[in-house]
Amino acid sequence: MAQMCPDEGLDLWLGQFPLNTVKYTSPLNLCLFTSQTASTVITHAQTLSAITETTYTSYARQSLAAATWGALAERPTNLGRQTTYPQVTFPTVGASGATINGFHVTNNGNTVLFPGQANFDDVTAVPLLTNDVIKVTPTIALLH
Amino acid sequence: MAKTYLCKNPACSLGTVGSPGRFTGGITADQLHVLTGKPAEKLKSGEDYGAGFCPNCGQKGAEE
Numbered sequence: 001m002a003q004m005c006p007d008e009g010l011d012l013w014l015g016q017f018p019l020n021t022v023k024y025t026s027p028l029n030l031c032l033f034t035s036q037t038a039s040t041v042i043t044h045a046q047t048l049s050a051i052t053e054t055t056y057t058s059y060a061r062q063s064l065a066a067a068t069w070g071a072l073a074e075r076p077t078n079l080g081r082q083t084t085y086p087q088v089t090f091p092t093v094g095a096s097g098a099t100i101n102g103f104h105v106t107n108n109g110n111t112v113l114f115p116g117q118a119n120f121d122d123v124t125a126v127p128l129l130t131n132d133v134i135k136v137t138p139t140i141a142l143l144h
Numbered sequence: 145m146a147k148t149y150l151c152k153n154p155a156c157s158l159g160t161v162g163s164p165g166r167f168t169g170g171i172t173a174d175q176l177h178v179l180t181g182k183p184a185e186k187l188k189s190g191e192d193y194g195a196g197f198c199p200n201c202g203q204k205g206a207e208e
Contacts, residue, residue: 057168057169058167058168058169058170058171058199059167059168060148060165060166060167060168061166062159062160062165062166063159063163063166065163068160068163085160086160086161087160088159088160089157089158089159089160089161089165089200090158091158091165091166091167091168091198091199091200092171092175092199092200093199094169094171094172094175094199095172131175131178133157133200135157
């Protein structure tokens, strides 16, 4: 599985700590993408504009509210700390489907890829057809 | 992006259960038939299905 917190995302992290020049605003946006591949993501210098968000019928990005993230816990085994969001269900596919290569999370205004983009754990694209439903359970970890 | 709606049905799986999920477009007559068993030919566009009706639970959503 490939994943990437690009330069613009890291700048946002560091802008909050230690610079204290940027304020994180909830909610973030959970999105699905059709660009790149099932096992690749953008490179570090690329930005949100290099990602194609899916447009399958009835699709909409979903909110990730700060208060809904789970309790901070160990990233097994002793790798760092993590938090997991409850399972997020996307709209049932209408007339036209799409092939999904993974998910990405953007800032509140959907202007910056923050914290990043990732393929699915099984590195397999998900072909969505009419009446299909896709569910994603995002986890964010910071490693020691 | 197309107009988005919020499904405020607390039992709906859209988004996270218990909090409003977003969708665009709306459920079709065929999808509502599959979901509820109601005969598709008796369903009315704009009253039972169509833009603004949640594709996951069939309930009327709210414009965002």
